[in-house]
Structures are given as C-alpha cells and as structure tokens.
Amino acid sequence: xxxxxxxxxxxxxxxxxxxxxxxxxxxxxxxxxxxxxxxxxxxxxxxxxxxxxxxxxxxxxxxxxxxxxxxxxxxxxxxxxxxxxxxxxxxxxxxxxxxxxxxxxxxxxxxxxxxxxxxxxxxxxxxxxxxxxxxxxxxxxxxxxxxxxxxxxxxxxxxxxxxxxxxxxxxxxxxxxxxxxxxxxxxxxxxxxxxxxxxxxxxxxxxxxxxxxxxxxxxxxxxxxxxxxxxxxxxxxxxxxxxxxx
Amino acid sequence: xxxxxxxxxxxxxxxxxxxxxxxxxxxxxxxxxxxxxxxxxxxxxxxxxxxxxxxxxxxxxxxxxxxxxxxxxxxxxxxxxxxxxxxxxxxxxxxxxxxxxxxxxxxxxxxxxxxxxxxxxxxxxxxxxxxxxxxxxxxxxxxxxxxxxxxxxxxxxxxxxxxxxxxxxxxxxxxxxxxxxxxxxxxxxxxxxxxxxxxxxxxxxxxxxxxxxxxxxxxxxxxxxxxxxxxxxxxxxxxxxxxxxx
Numbered sequence: 001x002x003x004x005x006x007x008x009x010x011x012x013x014x015x016x017x018x019x020x021x022x023x024x025x026x027x028x029x030x031x032x033x034x035x036x037x038x039x040x041x042x043x044x045x046x047x048x049x050x051x052x053x054x055x056x057x058x059x060x061x062x063x064x065x066x067x068x069x070x071x072x073x074x075x076x077x078x079x080x081x082x083x084x085x086x087x088x089x090x091x092x093x094x095x096x097x098x099x100x101x102x103x104x105x106x107x108x109x110x111x112x113x114x115x116x117x118x119x120x121x122x123x124x125x126x127x128x129x130x131x132x133x134x135x136x137x138x139x140x141x142x143x144x145x146x147x148x149x150x151x152x153x154x155x156x157x158x159x160x161x162x163x164x165x166x167x168x169x170x171x172x173x174x175x176x177x178x179x180x181x182x183x184x185x186x187x188x189x190x191x192x193x194x195x196x197x198x199x200x201x202x203x204x205x206x207x208x209x210x211x212x213x214x215x216x217x218x219x220x221x222x223x224x225x226x227x228x229x230x231x232x233x234x235x236x237x238x239x240x241x242x243x244x245x246x
Numbered sequence: 247x248x249x250x251x252x253x254x255x256x257x258x259x260x261x262x263x264x265x266x267x268x269x270x271x272x273x274x275x276x277x278x279x280x281x282x283x284x285x286x287x288x289x290x291x292x293x294x295x296x297x298x299x300x301x302x303x304x305x306x307x308x309x310x311x312x313x314x315x316x317x318x319x320x321x322x323x324x325x326x327x328x329x330x331x332x333x334x335x336x337x338x339x340x341x342x343x344x345x346x347x348x349x350x351x352x353x354x355x356x357x358x359x360x361x362x363x364x365x366x367x368x369x370x371x372x373x374x375x376x377x378x379x380x381x382x383x384x385x386x387x388x389x390x391x392x393x394x395x396x397x398x399x400x401x402x403x404x405x406x407x408x409x410x411x412x413x414x415x416x417x418x419x420x421x422x423x424x425x426x427x428x429x430x431x432x433x434x435x436x437x438x439x440x441x442x443x444x445x446x447x448x449x450x451x452x453x454x455x456x457x458x459x460x461x462x463x464x465x466x467x468x469x470x471x472x473x474x475x476x477x478x479x480x481x482x483x484x485x486x487x488x489x490x491x492x
Contacts, residue, residue: 002472074470097477140471184488224320225386226248231343234477235484242430242485 001025001138004040004050006067011042016050016065023061026052032063040067041143047073073142076102077241078193080169082157084111084200085150086229088121092132094230099136099146101237107161109151111208113200119152158211169193172217175236176209177226179219183236186220187243194240198233247271247384250286250296252313257288262296262311269307272298278309286313287389293319319388322348323487324439326415328403330357330446331396332475334367338378340476345382345392347483353407355397359448365398404457415441418463421482422455423472425465429482432466433489440486444479 004026010016018026026032032052040050050065085108086094098106110119122128133146151157166172170192173183176199197217204212213219222235250272256262264272272278278298286296296311331354332340344352356365368374379392397403412418416438419429422445443463450458459465468481 097474100471100473100477101481102471139474142471182491184491225346225348225388227346228343228385231346231480234480235347238481238484239488242488245428245430 001029002039003047003138003141003143004038004065005134005137005143006040006042008042008045011067014067015053016040016067017062018065019060019062023063026063027055027057027061038065039141040065041073041137041141042069043143044145045069045072045143047071047141047143073144076104076142076144077244078191079103079237079240079244080105080107080193080195081233081237082107082109082195082197083233084109084198084204085114085118085124086200087115088118088123090228090230091118091121091129092123094233095129095132095146095148096136096139097230097234098237099133099142100140101234101241102140102142103146103237105147105149107149107151107157109157110154111200112154112205113202124150154208154211158215162215165195166216169195171195172212173197173240174204174209174212174217174219175199175222175232176219177203177221177224179221181218181220183220183222183239184243186218187240189244190246191244194244196236196240198229198236201229247275248285249293249384249387249389250284250311251380251383251389252286252288254288254291257313260313261299262286262313263308264311265306265308269309272309273301273303273307284311285387286311287319287383287387288315289389290391291315291318291389293317293387293389319390322350322388322390323490324437325349325483325486325490326351326353326439326441327479327483328353328355328441328443329479330355330444330450331360331364331370332446333361334364334369336474336476337364337367337375338369340479341375341378341392341394342382342385343476343480344483345379345388346386347480347487348386348388349392349483351393351395353395353397353403355403356400357446357454358400358451359446370396400454400457404461408461411441412462415439417441418458419443419486420450420455420458420463420465421445421468421478422465423449423467423470425467427464427466429466429468429485430489432464433486435490436492437490440490442482442486444475444482447475 046069048069054064170189174197292315294315300310416435
C-alpha cells in the first residue's frame with residue numbers, strides 16, 4: 001500500500017479518519033507514529049499527503065489524518081483493453097496488474113473458450129473486481145478507478161458496443177500466435193489511443209478472429225512462445241506503451 | 247502443458263513411457279486417444295512429436311509414445327537477469343514466467359530488503375524452483391532448462407561473480423524509480439546481450455545501487471508508477487526484448 005486512498009466524503013475540514021484495512025496497514029505494516037507523513041489520495045481525485053494526528057490501536061483500529069491535496073496523478077498511456085474473461089483467480093491478479101500498469105477502460109468479453117461458470121464468480125456478479133482495482137491503485141500510487149465493463153456475449157460486444165467506441169482509437173490490435181506480423185511492424189498509433197484485444201487460454205476461435213478482423217482489428221504476434229494470459233497482458237501492454245511513447 | 251517433456255534416458259528405440267503428472271495430463275486434460283499426435287521435447291534437446299501407442303488408465307496411469315524429434319527450439323533473446331530474491335510464493339511465479347518469456351541465466355541475489363527467511367524456503371534449499379522452470383517450458387513449448395544460480399551475499403556477487411560474467415554483456419541495466427533516464431534513452435545494446443537487474447519490493451538500498459553503478463550497471467526508470475516485482479519483471483523483459491530486436 002504505497003498510497004492511502006480516501007473517499008471524498010471521508011474528508012471534512014482537511015481531516016479524515018481511516019479504519020479497517022488502511023488503518024491496520026498504517027499501524028501494523030508501516031508502524032507509523034503520530035506526526036509522520038503518509039502519501040494519501042482521493043479516489044478519482046488528487047494525490048497529496050496526510051499527517052498522522054491520532055492513532056487508536058484498540059479494535060477497531062483507527063487513524064486520524066490531517067490531509068493536504070496537491071496534484072492530480074500523471075496521465076496513463078492511451079491504452080484500453082478488450083480481454084476474454086480468464087479464470088476468476090487469474091482475473092483478480094490481472095485486474096490489479098492492469099490497474100497498476102495504468103489503463104483507462106477494460107472491456108471483459110465472452111469467448112468460446114471461456115468456461116461459462118467463470119461468469120458466475122463473485123468477482124463478477126458481486127463486483128468483487130473492484131477490490132483488486134483498489135489494490136492496483138494502492139500499489140502504483142494512483143487514484144483513478146479503472147472502468148471494467150462486462151459483456152457476456154461476444155457478438156453483442158462486436159455488433160453493438162464496438163461501433164460506439166472504435167472512433168476512440170487510432171488502432172485496434174489483437175494478439176494472435178498465428179499472425180505473420182510482429183508488433184513493431186504492425187504498430188502505427190504513435191501517441192494515439194490503442195484498443196488491445198487479448199484472448200483466453202487456448203486463444204480466440206476462428207470465428208472470433210474473423211469477426212475482429214472484419215471489424216477493424218489488426219492481428220500481430222509476440223513470437224512463437226505460448227504465454228499465460230497474465231504474462232501476455234503485461235508483456236503486450238509494456239511493448240505497446242513503449243512504441244506509443246515513440 | 248503445451249509440450250510433453252522427456253528426459254533423454256526415457257527414450258529407447260524411439261519409444262518412451264510417461265507416467266505421473268504428464269500421463270495424467272494426457273489422459274485427463276487433453277483426453278487424448280491412441281493414434282493421436284502430441285508435441286514432445288527432450289530436456290535441453292530437440293522438439294518433435296509423439297504418437298500415442300498405448301494408454302494405461304489404471305493407476306499408475308502411463309502412456310506409451312513413439313517419438314520423432316525434429317528441430318531445436320528457436321533461440322531466446324540474449325537477456326539474463328539479476329534478481330533480488332522475492333517472497334517464495336512470488337518467486338515461484340517469476341521462475342515460470344521468466345522461463346516462459348525466455349531467458350538464459352538468472353542470478354538470484356540477496357539485498358538488504360530481502361527477508362532472511364526467504365533463503366530457507368524449500369523452493370531454494372530443496373531445489374523446488376526446478377519444477378517451476380519445467381512448468382514455464384511446458385507453457386512456452388521450449389526444452390532448455392534455465393540456469394538459476396543463487397548468491398546469498400550481495401557483495402560476493404558484485405565482487406567475485408560480476409567480474410567473471412560482465413564481458414558476456416553489451417550492457418548491464420538496473421531498474422530504479424529515481425533514475426532520470428527512460429529505458430529507450432538508456433538502451434544501446436541492439437542485438438547484444440543484456441544483464442537486467444531488478445530489485446526487491448521496496449527497492450535496492452543506496453549502497454547496493456552505488457555498488458552496481460560503480461561496477462558497470464546503468465540505471466533507468468519505467469516511469470513513476472510502482473509495480474509489483476512480478477509485474478515489473480515481465481514489463482521490463484518485454485520492453486528490453488522489443489528494443490533489442492530493433
């Protein structure tokens with residue numbers, strides 16, 4: 001936890017009281033004392049610092065902070081993701097990872113190789129993913145909640161959602177091991193927005209690839225090695241953000 | 247498991263019998279039948295295919311294969327890693343991840359922010375890491391065991407090991423959040439070998455950074471966001487291999 005995130009409503013007259021996970025972290029992991037400064041941020045708002053004014057170590061642990069807000073977080077690269085829903089345990093890690101790396105929006109879609117049961121996981125139906133966004137922000141020192149949206153049909157996403165969003169992007173890319181184009185040869189969206197599609201373990205079906213290619217995506221390969229989805233997500237994000245920076 | 251790995255001694259007259267984890271995978275996950283072809287490889291040797299000749303489904307499950315070896319795996323980018331020992335559970339994932347991405351050697355070293363207890367983990371003292379190399383090879387379809395070596399002292403690594411290996415590298419790079427140089431500005435080893443140093447959660451100490459910089463490393467930053475070690479490893483590997491490919 002490299003930043004203590006506060007909700008706007010928790011701050012009154014530059015004072016905030018944190019409890020639960022955040023207070024435990026301050027007291028037990030950081031072992032902070034009265035008078036120390038901590039990095040704090042307002043969710044979807046500014047980053048600044050807080051000075052510890054009081055610590056209540058008896059349960060429930062609480063910490064009173066005087067807070068000073070200074071600046072908005074740095075912009076993230078203009079990269080959005082379209083991700084076939086992975087196994088829930090992997091999805092949790094990917095949510096934190098992508099949030100820490102820095103994305104704006106993630107479209108989580110169905111695919112023929114996604115097991116139907118994944119859609120019933122509490123990480124989706126009970127909004128469990130939000131906790132992992134928070135963890136990613138706390139890791140990377142950011143405040144902006146990443147917008148994850150879920151599409152339980154592949155075709156509705158392609159036919160109804162994609163036309164609404166495709167003008168947001170200079171280029172839409174889909175990772176595919178059988179592609180003949182390497183990423184640097186395919187990439188041309190220097191500085192512009194990119195939508196990056198990453199399939200399930202086992203890949204997109206032929207039908208899904210065809211639908212993406214006829215709707216404006218361009219395929220590329222990272223090479224012949226087959227990577228786990230969570231490794232591929234970070235590797236591809238990193239490569240695209242490097243190319244984008246020019 | 248995208249390749250069934252065999253030890254050389256398991257093959258006689260182009261025949262091999264696999265049992266345990268590999269046989270269970272063939273029977274229960276792949277649900278393969280007699281006559282089907284599977285990708286197989288010899289550890290540190292060639293990749294080819296195996297034709298299933300017999301399946302014994304009673305415990306212990308065994309599968310008899312007739313094997314044909316064809317080609318050596320593609321070379322991996324000339325990237326080696328110097329890694330401060332992470333928490334054992336994270337280290338296991340990094341071993342698989344780095345093996346799947348494709349490295350030659352990994353030097354695992356101590357650092358002041360590495361907890362001493364990590365060195366007593368079975369993943370180190372009982373060579374538990376080797377299983378995760380195998381998993382990485384099975385994922386990425388490779389046969390070359392990655393050479394992990396362990397240095398329980400930071401200074402001995404810098405003073406005794408580094409002089410022996412530094413001529414193997416065109417450039418030695420250390421990731422450091424306070425660096426003023428972005429990776430593309432620092433990088434110049436197009437096509438040549440790179441040794442990439444990645445610190446512990448919490449970073450290298452000032453002393454450790456100074457030791458590395460005076461011994462030929464050059465620092466770079468991936469930007470202001472603080473990443474988990476396992477995310478940083480993949481992100482940095484991916485960026486360096488992209489720059490290397492030119």
